[in-house]
Amino acid sequence: MSTEIGVWIAALLTLAIYSFLYKDNPFYKVAENIFVGVSAGYWAVILWFNYAWPNLFEPLIMRGSVIYLIPIIVGLMMFAPLIPRVSWLIRIPLTFTMGVAMALVILQRIQGEIFPQLQATFLPLSGVSPMQLISNLLIIFGVLSTLVYFYFSKAHRGVLGVFAKLGIWFMMVAFGASFGYTVMARISLLIGRVYFLLHNWLQLI
Amino acid sequence: MKQTIPLIIVFTFGFFVIIAFFIPLRVFQDASQTFETWYTGVIAFFVFIGIFNIIKVNVNKIQRKLSDWQYSIILLFFLAFMMGAGFIGGPEGGVFDYLFEHMQIPLGATMFSLLAFFVASAAFRAFRARTPEATLLLIAAVIVMIGRVPIGYYIWKGFPNLVEWIMSVPNTAAKRGILFGADLGLISMALRVLLGIERSYMGGGRE
Amino acid sequence: MKFFDRLEKIDRRIIFFLVGLAVIIPLIIPLGLPVDITGPVQDVFDRVEELPEGSIVVVSCDYDPGSEAELSPATAAFLEHCFRKNLRVYMMGLWPAGPELGNLALESIAPTYGKVYGVDYINIGYRPGGPVMLVSLGRDFTDLVRADYAGVPIDSFPLGRAVKSARDIDLVMTLSAGDPGVLHWIIYFSARYGTEIATATTAIMAPQQYPYLSSGQLIGLLGGLKGAAEYETLVDKKARAVAGMDSQSIVHLLLVVFIVIGNIILLYQKRRK
Known part of the structure; x- marks a missing residue:
């Protein structure tokens, strides 16, 4: 069994969280609130040392670059709702960030996603092995039928209906795969904690 | 003014960044870089306001003695302790690192690992083949669950390849279809924001 | 009944x-069940093998303690490979806790290969601003990166100024647990600057990466703890991920x-x- 205080703290906090599996209790609530507290404190410190000081305040205060006043003042406007008379000023940082972010959404979704993904869907149907041909056809029909399923401007009847149904099947396989992977992810996290308890704390393995 | 100035800002900065993308002149690239840097600076304050709100909500809870207010004292104590440790001792080494390694990591990791138990419970109670579509979903999930772990390979050497095929053919096709739909929706929403048609993100109020 | x-x-x-x-x-x-190697994991390994000595690899730890169990083993196995191949590591993170988690792996692995901080590897810490920051970072690192994770000016390290823009990067490895993460590295960084992207994601995110694998926008993928176990097997450094695979198998069966x-x-x- 470990003799390190840090390992013991971590182990007891781990067990406090797991006590929730029996039922909600004060140990769990204490651990939960410690988590929120240390996480928020961590964010503030890291943001200051990794970004706010070297990229905003240091150039302004130590080197006198007044241009940095702009992002600082606009950023401080986030606190405007605290003064009701000027609360509308919060819209300035919101619209500024939305403007820049949405512009990049338009550019990059087209350049980085729609074009390359379209290109990857135009797959060869000749000069490939029979198995590859089936796979390529399935990808092409799968993409088209999934798109058809989300096309709501016309009733899903006739050929459109068949395609929409095909789209559902493709999506069901994809959702099933996602479920399988989700199970895998959750179990991995549990294994990680049990490994910590058995290896680092109890030193059984 | 309260409405017009923000709308001018979103339109001007948004379309400038778009236009600058197509004009490879230095001056446009430099201006774009400046705006993006400002953006990053402003975003930092979004985090600070988040932390400020956590403090405000919990102080309020304590003052009004709302239910479970005692836990808010613990939260605020650890928030102050972590910030004190970081700002006084620095982010590297010392108490700040110690708290991160021995409290934040195990708490965060354990909190999310709880879901493993609930996923198992859900698999037993809710994962049922009631319709042909649900059956298809269930079969795909079971194949992936078994084929993706070493026991699948142990049972049948072809399992990993079957899973890889499911992932790269039907899964890729459906995900790509969804992705196209999502992208078109996102781009049209972005255009609505830049043109000032979509304003809900600016918050309520008549002005 | x-x-x-x-x-x-x-x-x-x-x-x-x-x-x-x-x-x-x-x-x-x-039980000692054998770990099979899948194509997307082998592709990441092969690409790292091909990189010449001294190449710069950005390792972006875009996760937090909630995904530590899945992604820390992948971080460690990947760093092991990088140092063994004498590649230079430039660590950062789009999530606040990521670079600190990555640092735990760096501090335990780098000394075993005699690597020196600031010369062979560096950690520039958390970079806020998500996708917009990535566009800006690719154009000009010097503008955004001014200090390392501990707040020490970046100019004081030889490796600090080795990356001026995306052109100086040979490979980005993003260990990704959500947004911002691998999707943003692909569409905001790689699509603009042409940098190759490899990823290790949580298992939940892995199925979403297959369209990018098939389009060639991703060169490879380590999906969840299993992906990390495969990489540990490939670099012959079996650790936490491989140890967890038997449990993973039995719970899945259950x-x-x-x-x-x-x-x-x-x-x-x-x-x-």
Whole structure:
């Protein structure tokens, strides 16, 4: 069994969280609130040392670059709702960030996603092995039928209906795969904690 | 003014960044870089306001003695302790690192690992083949669950390849279809924001 | 058939207990099941093998303690490979806690290869601003990166100024648990500047990466703890991920049994109606 205080703290906090599996209790609530507290404190410190000081305040205060006043003042406007008379000023940082972010959404979704993904869907149907041909056809029909399923401007009847149904099947396989992977992810996290308890704390393995 | 100035800002900065993308002149690239840097600076304050709100909500809870207010004292104590440790001792080494390694990591990791138990419970109670579509979903999930772990390979050497095929053919096709739909929706929403048609993100109020 | 009715109403804590046992027993008594290597993991390994000595690899730890169990083993295995190949590592993170988690791996692995901080590897810490920051970072690193994770000016390290823009980067490895993460590295960084992207994601995110693998926007993928176990096997440094694979297998089997029992109950209920 470990003799390190840090390992013991971590182990007891781990067990406090797991006590929730029996039922909600004060140990769990204490651990939960410690988590929120240390996480928020961590964010503030890291943001200051990794970004706010070297990229905003240091150039302004130590080197006198007044241009940095702009992002600082606009950023401080986030606190405007605290003064009701000027609360509308919060819209300035919101619209500024939305403007820049949405512009990049338009550019990059087209350049980085729609074009390359379209290109990857135009797959060869000749000069490939029979198995590859089936796979390529399935990808092409799968993409088209999934798109058809989300096309709501016309009733899903006739050929459109068949395609929409095909789209559902493709999506069901994809959702099933996602479920399988989700199970895998959750179990991995549990294994990680049990490994910590058995290896680092109890030193059984 | 309260409405017009923000709308001018979103339109001007948004379309400038778009236009600058197509004009490879230095001056446009430099201006774009400046705006993006400002953006990053402003975003930092979004985090600070988040932390400020956590403090405000919990102080309020304590003052009004709302239910479970005692836990808010613990939260605020650890928030102050972590910030004190970081700002006084620095982010590297010392108490700040110690708290991160021995409290934040195990708490965060354990909190999310709880879901493993609930996923198992859900698999037993809710994962049922009631319709042909649900059956298809269930079969795909079971194949992936078994084929993706070493026991699948142990049972049948072809399992990993079957899973890889499911992932790269039907899964890729459906995900790509969804992705196209999502992208078109996102781009049209972005255009609505830049043109000032979509304003809900600016918050309520008549002005 | 009261048995099925009672089974249907089983206390969920019994299910929790069985899951707990299925995790604990294989960790104490390992089965030693062989770990198979999948194509996307092999592709990441091969690409790192091809990189010449001294190449710069950005390792972006875009995760937090919630995904530590899945992504820290992948971080460690990947760093092991990078240092063994004498590549230079430039660590950062789009999530606040990521670079600190990555640092734990750096501090334990780098000294074993005699690597020096600031010369062979550096950690520039958390970079806020997500996708917009990535566009800006690719154009001009010097503008955004001014200090390392501990707040020391970046100019004081030889490696600090080795990356001026995306052109100086040979490979980006993003260890990604959500947004911002691998998607943003692909569409905001790689699409603009042409940098190759490899990724290790949580298992939940892995299925979403396949369209990018097939379009060539991603060169490879380590999906979840299994992906990390495969990489540990490839670099011949079996550790936490490989140790967890037996438990992973047994719990998956148990869940399949749960699903089958659940569906037998459904069949019984249908017949009774």
